[in-house]
Amino acid sequence: MPRASLSPGAVVGLALRIVDEEGPDALTLSAVAGRAGVATPSLYKHVRGLAELRGLVSGRVLAELTEIAAEAVLGRSGDDALRALMDGWRSYAARHPHRYSVLVQAPLPETAEAGDRLVGVMLAALRAYGLEGSAAIHAVRCLRAVTHGFAVLEAEGAFRLAEDLDESYALLAHMVVSGLRTAREMSAADSTPGR
Amino acid sequence: MPRASLSPGAVVGLALRIVDEEGPDALTLSAVAGRAGVATPSLYKHVRGLAELRGLVSGRVLAELTEIAAEAVLGRSGDDALRALMDGWRSYAARHPHRYSVLVQAPLPETAEAGDRLVGVMLAALRAYGLEGSAAIHAVRCLRAVTHGFAVLEAEGAFRLAEDLDESYALLAHMVVSGLRTAREMSAADSTPGR
DNA sequence: GAATTTGGCTAATGCCATTAGCTTTACGGC
DNA sequence: GCCGTAAAGCTAATGGCATTAGCCAAATTC
The missing domain is CATH 1.10.10.60 (Homeodomain-like)
Structure with missing residues (x-):
């Protein structure tokens, strides 16, 4: 039946x-x-079983997140695009904390391809910075670490003090954009002689 | 017996x-x-049961991490202390990826106090920046998000491209220090009239 | 209308956590 | 050196869950 x-x-x-x-x-x-x-x-x-179901769920969540990130970036560029992407990401995680937590230890092979699309959106968001080759990869990794780190901690309630989370996140976004803006100096400074 | x-x-x-x-x-x-x-x-x-064991394990891991962070900060200050803290954190997570993953969804009440000590170490590492009150809290939150985000992603093998992870992490550290250095401008810019 | 595929069912197995209640060991006081 | 007690182990029993096997009815297709 x-x-x-x-x-x-x-x-x-x-x-x-x-x-x-x-x-x-x-x-x-x-x-x-x-x-x-x-x-x-x-x-x-x-x-196929619980494991596969977990993978499918993670995939769906990642797809939703990708959708949100893509919409956020639409029609924007540079710092503006980056901030919109970060805000959209965080607000999704805050709106669905349990859903976001699923992502935290999702089985890798199942979520890899979904993740690749999200990485694509992030690359697009970074386009205005004119990063080439590896530099773009490093930037995307940092963006992932930053957004995911904050989202995970917020979703699991790890920020227990009273200060405004929006302010904290604004500082985080500032770190990203100012860091990207001055990234050239960094590698220059690294190869500078004398400490 | x-x-x-x-x-x-x-x-x-x-x-x-x-x-x-x-x-x-x-x-x-x-x-x-x-x-x-x-x-x-x-x-x-x-x-008392599996749940308590998980909590105890998480607590131990967090204590180890705190120890490492504290050692890294010893005798350093400013950017130097921050980078050492970040490097120590990442290398611990890379050395014990499974152990680090335990932290990812640790039961909150059990790990809260251990986490507070780690926050204390981070506050100390940031002392040289002269951040006061809430500003220090926001900075610590960003530092947590950044290090934890990268560590989680690296521990679970989410960085799948060939580029050097050390370089990515250097960029991340640069974002943090450059972001902190220019944090005042940020709040100034925020309250500036005319968007 | 009949055949096949599909999606549901029951029954059975095995692993795990947890509880209850018993037994033996180690140890402190005499 | 003996004895009582508390700590630390044991076996037995229960219940939840995932998973597999094999059966049966319903939908779909020709």
Whole structure:
């Protein structure tokens, strides 16, 4: 009686609702089956197992994040684009903290390709800086580390003091743009003789 | 026959070895008991359960990291101290990637106090910048986000391109120090009229 | 309308955490 | 040197979960 009208996509959707409402640790095949009104083993007709489901969920989250980042960058460039990208990223993570936490230890092979698209968006956001080759890669890595680091810490409630988080994030964004602006000096200074 | 000479500390030690060798997901009471040469329920004489063990492990890792950060900062100040702190942090995470991953979703209450000490070290490292009150908090938050973000991504193998990671990290450090150096301008610019 | 594929089911297995209750060991006081 | 007690181990039992196997009904297709 295929009445539940399930599908891999629908299963991922239910999984996301569980993650949102009860946290990543509550994501269990048994819980998904419960919401679907179906016996647990039935899920195996749509998904290879819990591990694959986790990967699919992570992929979906990463896709959403990519979408948001891409929209944020649209029609902007330079510092403006960068700040918009960072703001969009953070606000997604803040809006869906549990969902974002799923990303934290997502299985690598499954999320790699989704991540590549996000990296593409970041590269585009950095285009105005005229970074070439490796320099662009290093910049993207820093951008990833910065945004992801802040998002993870905020999502898991690691910032426990009362100071305004928006201000902290503004400083972080300032670090990125000012650091990129002065990046040439850095490598110059590095190769300068005398300490 | 209390011959196994276990203790909470010894249990945490075994747990750390498991984490290092088989990854955080392999940390299970049954695995620890196996290494200890003891039946699983015996562990409950030393540890309240798996959740508490995880918390203790995270606490230990955070303590190690704090130790390393503190040593790195010793006898240095300013940019020098900051870079040493960042380098020590990253090298710890790179040396013990699985151990570092444990930190990623550690139970909050258990790791909060250990984290406070680490924050203290970071505040000390920033002392030379003369940041006052909230400004210091914002700076510490950025430092945490930056180092943690990079460490997490590196530990889980998220940087998949061939470019030298040391160079990426140097750029990140440059962002931090140059951002802090120019932080005053930022808030000035923010309150400047005319966008 | 019949055949095949699809999506659901029940039953069974095994691993893990956790609890309860028993037993033996080590140790401190006499 | 003996004895009582508390600590640290054990076995047995329970329950949740993932996963596999094999069955059966419903939908889809010819």
